[in-house]
Amino acid sequence: MIDNQFSIVDAKPKQVAELMRLHLIDEADFQLDPVALFGRLLAKTMTNGHDQATIEQNLHQLLATPDVDLADWLESGQPLSDSVFYLVALQLLQFEPSLDFQVDDPLAAITKINLPHRFHQQWTKDDVIDAWYRLIVTRNKNGQNYLDYLTSQGLFTWTYDLPADQKPLWFNGKSVATFDPAKFIREVVYIETDLDTDFDGYADLVKAEIIRPAETNDGLKVPAVFTASPYNQGTNDEWGEKITHNVNQPLTAKKTGRVKSPAEATFSDPRYHQQVNGHATEASQSFSETGSYTLNDYLAVRGYAIVYSAGIGTKDSDGLQTCGSPEQTDSMKAVVEWLHGDRKAFTDRTSGIEINAWWCNGNVAMTGRSYLGTLATAVATTGVAGLKAIVSEAAISSWYDYYREGGLVMAPGGFQGEDADVLAAETFSRTKNPADYRRIKDTNRDYLAKMTAAQDRETGNYNQFWMARNYRIHFDRIKADVMMVHGLNDWNVKPVNVKRLYDAVQGLPVASHLILHQGQHIYINAFRSLDFSEMINLWFANKLWGVDNNADLAIPHVLVQDNARPEIWHVHRNWSTSNKRTYYFSNKVLSTSEVGQSSLDSFNDHHDDVTFKQWCQQPSRWQEAMLADDNNFSLRLLSAPAKDEWLLRGTPQVNLRVAVDADHGMISAQLVDFGKERRLTTSPQLINKGGLPLGYHWKYDDLREFKLAKQPTPFKVISYGHINLQNIKGAGTVNKLKANRFENVRLLLQPVFHHLLPGHQLGLVIFSTDFGMTLRGNENLTYQVDLGHSSLTLPDMSAL
Amino acid sequence: MIDNQFSIVDAKPKQVAELMRLHLIDEADFQLDPVALFGRLLAKTMTNGHDQATIEQNLHQLLATPDVDLADWLESGQPLSDSVFYLVALQLLQFEPSLDFQVDDPLAAITKINLPHRFHQQWTKDDVIDAWYRLIVTRNKNGQNYLDYLTSQGLFTWTYDLPADQKPLWFNGKSVATFDPAKFIREVVYIETDLDTDFDGYADLVKAEIIRPAETNDGLKVPAVFTASPYNQGTNDEWGEKITHNVNQPLTAKKTGRVKSPAEATFSDPRYHQQVNGHATEASQSFSETGSYTLNDYLAVRGYAIVYSAGIGTKDSDGLQTCGSPEQTDSMKAVVEWLHGDRKAFTDRTSGIEINAWWCNGNVAMTGRSYLGTLATAVATTGVAGLKAIVSEAAISSWYDYYREGGLVMAPGGFQGEDADVLAAETFSRTKNPADYRRIKDTNRDYLAKMTAAQDRETGNYNQFWMARNYRIHFDRIKADVMMVHGLNDWNVKPVNVKRLYDAVQGLPVASHLILHQGQHIYINAFRSLDFSEMINLWFANKLWGVDNNADLAIPHVLVQDNARPEIWHVHRNWSTSNKRTYYFSNKVLSTSEVGQSSLDSFNDHHDDVTFKQWCQQPSRWQEAMLADDNNFSLRLLSAPAKDEWLLRGTPQVNLRVAVDADHGMISAQLVDFGKERRLTTSPQLINKGGLPLGYHWKYDDLREFKLAKQPTPFKVISYGHINLQNIKGAGTVNKLKANRFENVRLLLQPVFHHLLPGHQLGLVIFSTDFGMTLRGNENLTYQVDLGHSSLTLPDMSAL
16 A cells, blocks of 8 residues: 555644644643653553553554564563554554564555654654654555544544534644534525526526534534535436437538537526515425435535535426536526525425525535536536635536537447437436426426437537537636546546646636546545545635635645556646647658658448447447457557656647548547556455445445556557547538548547556557447448648657 | 335234334324325325425325326325325335336236235225335335335434333334434453463453443343354455465375374363453443444344354454364354353453343344354354344355365365365454464464364365364254355355255254345345345344244245246245156256166366466356367256246256276266346346435445346356265265276255246256366366266256
């Protein structure tokens, strides 16, 4: 294991006070000599009991030196040393002799595991306190810092009974879990929007579910962490499957010129039918469980109200599922407005009893991944008051880049045939209330039919529908600080989505952080190698509580997980730089020297029926076949083996001169890291199911980590792009395509941050049908590429 | 979904009282007409709120007829009908229109899903109450009965505050979750055994962890559910891997005659060093979490103390890991004795403060799967007082049948090279206390070395070591009632283990139940199709609380999951009968007509290096290759396609006349169901991660179910057996083997309970090396089988 912690802040002047506040040291302890003090600190953190026999028993089970147990050593009169302190520390942090460290050389392990430490010739009392404080904030073998571990063992349950005005307790800039989950208050409210998306003439009510600490009833005002999740009230997976689109059909020639598509349904302003008949301070409706994000669970016991809403078109709310439209954004913004005191909510759908978020300090953050992170981003682009910070994880920043690309229908990886209408149907959970659904069924059917037309799978063009779902247009309105998290291998919500957001916020007066990990479409808050939850704890303390903890300085601006070695995270100052390197396609290799003479090569996009069907069913086999060898359905260009380690960062660009023997066609390209290597596993591996407690007898997460795969692989796709040859001027403009006429095509690939190992070769593969993502017409089309007039520009390819 | 419930008992006379006790009906409600009563009952089970607006809102979301919502219908003056009641019932049980039922024909779904029901021409008040009571105990789409669902929504948290002497509350013979998990008391005690397995001269102390309801402090005495798990305090997986034995080596000729192996270490009687210095009623040591069995979690909130102990040779206990020896059994029996008041325990390892299980009513059950169920079985064979019932899941009944077979070293499926010593090393968690391990390291090393010799991998014979670990010898001492659960596809702990236990207890004066499922080595308490947890709730109410609920009549004696269709469970009176059918091997087919003339066929056990290595790495590929086609390394005999459905139940026997061209050799056989078919998935599929709450804000399980696999498979192995040709008289006797001399071999295969579909063929495959389980010497041995003098006897092959 390698420990990467970015949430530890320098708090030397506060160390003693913070330790005393948590009863980890007493006034009297300062009179002790260093060894006795060490023993006293040890005794104070024992979690199975505090009587003398138990303390002795525990000390008797730990080693102080390779041969002397801790109980005996504390009586031995020996002075404290680096090796004794850190041998004990390793054991307290659950590292194991022989496996993780050698008992006769604990200091080697401390360095190897990258644990915070400070060595001393002679240990003074101050050194003991300082080292102990550091130990308390150091993560253990199971991905928890020692403080959180002690919390999960129940050592701090006494803090549950502290008066509300003494909470939260801060330790090293982060909130301690002092809020009793058994006493959480769970409430349901219905927030009145300014929308009428179900055409009934009345303002849509949107249900929100709130979990808040009992201390709010005693006067404590807390920030709200809000997750907007259209999935939260249930999904209609079978319904979505039924209307999934057939992708086994050919491209066709499109009408040229500016794009025109059928308009989607529009909504009118509503009447507000909820007459206010009274006010309540307690909700009349409650709930037991709601689909929760474990990061929110972690925060809940640390003094945050957690709020979930599924928005319009979901169970117990009004409205329709508009899939990313401004109305959906507004319905989520309404929740923030209510939390900030700027909007009405009611205790139920009919009585007109108003209820305020009186327990909220008015500061709101939004969290969540994928559609959830998308809506956090979308709401941030409204600049709504009260929204102080968003954690935008694997978020869509333009839905065109989710379901389309370069004038092509494009599937999110793994979801061939899905589109905005499919997702709308899947998330329209008003079906879960059968009588409600009976009433809205026809309206929803008609609305969805219009969406199907407006999204325009026929052309794949960028149009009004997609413009309405492009949040980038309003990036300049963002006022919240932004934490971005994205997988460099996320082929579902592709990295271009975060790159565009990252680039935009650099020009805005907001704090921003970017974390790029080696996963696909996943959460990272249960990684062993990274203290993500603690970073958020630190960051939200600053953003939502106003704690002056230097969070934005401690948390890296750009943090990138290494793709070549497990558990390594690199701090960077930016994603891309202005450096570039151009590769030319001479002699079917990638070379930095230009040739400049025409040199044609070609490939054909047709496959025999058996192969075609098999690859449709298992696109991974197509991918394997295409990269394994030269073949007639793609062009493969390889660089010379890299002599050094290289870092590729930014957006690669392919410049092609290409022709096809038809009036329609598409070009795809993949950038590949070729080299037989044990690479990181595709998904993080389960280390401990349910092994990460988020509080004391509260929720649990599954501890995970990427490891090196057992078997080497010959290559790995690191980026790709696709373009319709009728959209070479842009996704919203259609050019005529003449058979066999060469066109110059500029194709931007997905942005990368890739560590290329020595001996590996960069490869660029040019082809047409992408079995995993594009339409699959299996047409007999031949593409010609003029290698002499084509090139690949790689951004910032710098030696490591 | 198909619902199978065996925990519902007839409780007609108690219905009203039980409903009133749970506040699901009031005295005043009896004055209402049937429709108003129905409305009242509905309102009482609402879990999101009980104010009129919320009740109306909820009723407004449910359909009473295809077109009228429940709120409107209740006001309509229409009489209650079957279709209204059961349409509402389906919705309350979370079934979904279109997907699970049609709104215009709810009664068809009720029958198809197999939900408890009773139809009426005219619904009286009594009918409403009766139907409502049935609904309360009916399981919903998410594998919970409605009562447990309402519990998980918090409807019964008011019962937490009932006086201790009013608990448990019984509903339909089962305990309601009336015990607040937030108030559980967690204690650690150290039980003094009569053993000294670590050779220090003193009695081994064994740690036990206890979770008991707070009500025990107010005078309630509860039964204890004890799980004996050597894994519970951590495992040394890497250590086990290191000493895993190499299986790529040949059999060798063994010394003939009675078996003699090196003796294992023996233990002496201990001194009792724990002087009693006082008595405590409260433990001084506690804990936060321990590896728990979700069935125990389910029971914990229903009024049981849950006890875990890892026994000797584990973290915080004394002793060594003896892997199934009588000493290990005794260390677990000691826990039962303490719970029953027959043995001392202390609050810690040194102070001598004694503590009794004063909160226990003296009745104990043991639960757990695999090693855990094994120890439950083992402790039951001691006849220890207080042990009233065991749930023996996937339990070993003789360790020889776990690591050996027929004079051969035999791996549990998936664990090639494991043996008793490996498992002992893996579970010896005293390593987790580094100083303790430092002190015991050498002793343990010497002990393990003796175990390695005594288990005798050189011969694979049955010897003293294995006899000591054969619990069958003492089956006649069992006094506890026995619930057996085993997977018919469990190739880890093979079905012979449960068959032997089942057969034995039929002759004992104890109640017994057998559940055979289609899984491998798994738990079944989170299946959607079976109410296993509720069955245990019913059974333990009877066994441990003495509730007269007819549990042993309600729960089937033999319950078998169908292997051909999902979610079907059959009730049977026994496993096997005395019926038999013999197949002869004429002309290389399985035929019921005898031939009687010699007819030789042969196979050779050697493979080229590449194939051999590949199959060693992936035994599944060997399995595929062997069954896919005729080949020269096995003999394959097929029956004619079955004309009807057949049920095979019991132990198949192969009678072979066989010779090998060496002085050593082994024969394996597999019984195979041939027929292209979509079979059940190998593992139950996840339906809902964490979607099965076990109480209110308590633990959660992952809801699972076997489904039909998407793709058909050509065959499925249903049984097998292996024998060393030097052990044809028994595993404990070695005969000389002469090259090329024919021997008559009787080979018992694993017992089956298999549903063979029409058109399928039974196949018997004869071979030698089993890449998944036997040694793999890759020797050039040729085996000859005299087909004319060989046969297969199938037990009780009856038409369905």
